[in-house]
Amino acid sequence: MTQAKTRPWNFSAGPSVLPVPVLEQAAAEMLDWHGCGMSVMEMSHRGKQFVQICDEAEADLRTLLGVTDDYAVMFMQGGATAENAIVPLNLIGRRGAPVADYVLTGHWSRRSHKEANRYGDAQVAAASDAATVLDGREQAPWTWVPPVSDWHVRPDASYLHLCSNETIGGVEFMDWPEPAALGAPEVPLVVDASSHFLSRPMDVSRVGMMYAGAQKNAGPAGVTVVIIRRDLLGHALPICPTAFDYANVAAESSRYNTPPTYAIYVAGLVYKWLLGQGGLAAIETANRAKADLLYGFLDGSSFYRNPIHAPVRSRMNVPFVLADAAQDAAFLAGAEAAGLTQLKGHKSVGGMRASIYNALPLAGVEALVQYLKEFERTHG
Numbered sequence: 001m002t003q004a005k006t007r008p009w010n011f012s013a014g015p016s017v018l019p020v021p022v023l024e025q026a027a028a029e030m031l032d033w034h035g036c037g038m039s040v041m042e043m044s045h046r047g048k049q050f051v052q053i054c055d056e057a058e059a060d061l062r063t064l065l066g067v068t069d070d071y072a073v074m075f076m077q078g079g080a081t082a083e084n085a086i087v088p089l090n091l092i093g094r095r096g097a098p099v100a101d102y103v104l105t106g107h108w109s110r111r112s113h114k115e116a117n118r119y120g121d122a123q124v125a126a127a128s129d130a131a132t133v134l135d136g137r138e139q140a141p142w143t144w145v146p147p148v149s150d151w152h153v154r155p156d157a158s159y160l161h162l163c164s165n166e167t168i169g170g171v172e173f174m175d176w177p178e179p180a181a182l183g184a185p186e187v188p189l190v191v192d193a194s195s196h197f198l199s200r201p202m203d204v205s206r207v208g209m210m211y212a213g214a215q216k217n218a219g220p221a222g223v224t225v226v227i228i229r230r231d232l233l234g235h236a237l238p239i240c241p242t243a244f245d246y247a248n249v250a251a252e253s254s255r256y257n258t259p260p261t262y263a264i265y266v267a268g269l270v271y272k273w274l275l276g277q278g279g280l281a282a283i284e285t286a287n288r289a290k291a292d293l294l295y296g297f298l299d300g301s302s303f304y305r306n307p308i309h310a311p312v313r314s315r316m317n318v319p320f321v322l323a324d325a326a327q328d329a330a331f332l333a334g335a336e337a338a339g340l341t342q343l344k345g346h347k348s349v350g351g352m353r354a355s356i357y358n359a360l361p362l363a364g365v366e367a368l369v370q371y372l373k374e375f376e377r378t379h380g
């Protein structure tokens with residue numbers, strides 16, 4: 001084997017950093033899971049070992065989030081992108097006419113909306129697509145969240161979709177709206193929570209369903225978590241693939257067909273790691289400390305700038321720009337040399353982005369702030 005390089009501080013938006021103890025345990029169990037003489041990758045998805053792994057992952061996830069039995073918890077494939085289609089395929093026709101509403105706050109919610117229009121009439125309930133003034137400051141499009149009182153939800157919509165953490169833009173809903181606040185009690189909320197899933201306690205009882213690709217904050221690529229209220233099952237459009245019909249997947253405890261067994265296993269290790277950290281309230285405290293440190297530094301500097309309306313700044317994905325974009329390349333090269341990797345922003349917004357997920361410790365953010373200071377001192 002080659003000598004392992006020192007682990008860099010990894011700010012990737014996804015696939016992203018995993019907890020070291022999780023990687024160590026997966027490595028230790030690679031050839032022999034719990035004395036059965038096999039790797040998890042080699043097991044039947046219907047054998048008793050994998051059934052135990054999968055059921056434990058589900059149980060731990062329910063414990064972390066406080067999910068009641070009114071909801072099914074499923075491990076699926078295809079990522080959040082596939083859910084953009086699977087959601088309407090399952091839900092858009094549940095009340096007759098295929099009608100659903102979408103709140104647009106950035107790249108990912110726009111992608112979801114666009115896909116839904118292939119299956120029905122998906123309208124925009126609210127969008128931050130224009131500049132506005134908030135708290136006396138000019139906010140550019142996609143850097144703020146329209147207030148719930150301005151959302152126009154059609155009473156006959158099958159659901160209302162939003163993305164509660166825009167991974168690229170860095171806009172986060174600090175809370176999911178209460179159903180009563182939407183003025184349309186029959187319309188369940190459907191949330192893409194991919195990039196802040198398990199970053200803090202979340203009140204699942206406020207949503208009809210939520211989904212999250214694991215590779216952002218909660219595991220390796222290949223598995224998507226879906227949590228759905230059971231009364232929403234069983235309304236799929238006739239064209240919905242049977243493997244993507246939530247009712248089938250839920251009835252078979254995520255094993256309707258072969259699930260992504262190894263990814264579920266590693267995600268399960270992440271859930272156990274989170275429980276060991278003290279659960280979601282404890283990880284929220286740690287995430288707040290990291291975000292406060294980074295935003296506090298950016299706000300105190302005139303060399304760097306984060307454009308997001310302060311109350312909805314994501315604690316997971318922190319985009320920022322340098323005063324002079326001509327220095328971006330030097331910034332990134334210097335960061336790599338200092339052991340800080342994957343800081344380049346998404347091409348649609350430019351600049352930089354630091355994703356500071358659960359598994360990135362405070363020391364990583366401290367190292368980033370140290371580098372930001374040093375770069376400003378030598379290039380400012």
Ligand SMILES: *Cc1c(COP(=O)(O)O)cnc(C)c1O
Nearest residue numbers: 079080081082108167194195213
């Ligand atoms: C990454 C991401 C997606 C797309 O995930 P895939 O796994 O690539 O399909 C969708 N929504 C959000 C919020 C994301 O962060």
